[in-house]
Amino acid sequence: MFSEGYWVMPIAKYIEKYGLDHFKTSINAIKEITKRNTSEYCIRPFIDRYPKRTLDVMKKWSTNPNVHVRRLSSEGLRPRLPWARKFDRFIENPKPILDILENLKDDDSKFVQKSVANNLNDILKDNYQVGIKTLKIWSKNATRNRIWIIKHALRNEVKQGNMEAIKIIADS
Numbered sequence: 001m002f003s004e005g006y007w008v009m010p011i012a013k014y015i016e017k018y019g020l021d022h023f024k025t026s027i028n029a030i031k032e033i034t035k036r037n038t039s040e041y042c043i044r045p046f047i048d049r050y051p052k053r054t055l056d057v058m059k060k061w062s063t064n065p066n067v068h069v070r071r072l073s074s075e076g077l078r079p080r081l082p083w084a085r086k087f088d089r090f091i092e093n094p095k096p097i098l099d100i101l102e103n104l105k106d107d108d109s110k111f112v113q114k115s116v117a118n119n120l121n122d123i124l125k126d127n128y129q130v131g132i133k134t135l136k137i138w139s140k141n142a143t144r145n146r147i148w149i150i151k152h153a154l155r156n157e158v159k160q161g162n163m164e165a166i167k168i169i170a171d172s
Contacts (some may be wrong), residue, residue: 008037020049027057034072041084043076043131051089055096062103067111073100074115080122094123094130101134106143111146117152124157132164139172147172 012033019026019042026152027046032040046054062073075081077097079090089152090097097119125130137151152172157165 006037008033009148012037012039012042012159014043018033020045023050023053026056030072031061031069035066035068038068039072040075040078040081043072044081044084044087047076047087048089051096055100059100059103062100067109070104070109071112072108074104074112074119078115078119078122080125084127090123091126094127096133097123098130105138105149106145108145110148113149114152120149120153124153132168134161135168142172 011029015026015029015033019029030043033039033042043058046136058073058076061069064070064073068100075088077090077100079087079094079097081087101116101119104112107113107116112154120131120135123134131153135153136147139150151169154162154165154169158169
């Protein structure tokens with residue numbers, strides 16, 4: 001148990017519930033917890049209460065050398081993160097997420113790439129035009145890593161026969 005990181009899960013839950021009045025300490029703890037397990041759920045109340053401060057921190061995290069911290073900067077912002085409540089603020093306006101995803105669009109880690117793709121897949125469900133515009137821009141001179149993200153982000157659109165999505169993938 002102590003070598004796998006599961007022991008920090010109750011600490012993350014504690015921070016989620018009782019750490020909101022201690023932003024700096026809690027944010028630093030969340031960063032450390034995510035290196036060992038995950039903090040994608042416990043970061044969400046901080047985004048609700050301190051959106052600008054938390055997004056600023058997450059933008060910095062999107063360039064962090066640690067793969068888990070970079071992944072959290074995307075996964076924690078997903079509008080439709082499974083097993084979590086929907087993030088209405090980003091369903092209504094996903095644009096604040098895009099600056100962070102921009103930093104991650106060519107990430108070498110498949111772990112991060114999958115999160116970025118899933119985040120864009122979430123955006124496409126509620127803000128199709130925003131998501132598809134982003135993917136069209138990203139498809140220009142796309143790296144191998146970005147092509148994978150684009151394909152994975154568009155997987156549901158392709159399954160539905162969306163010709164616009166199929167063309168983006170073909171042109172990438």
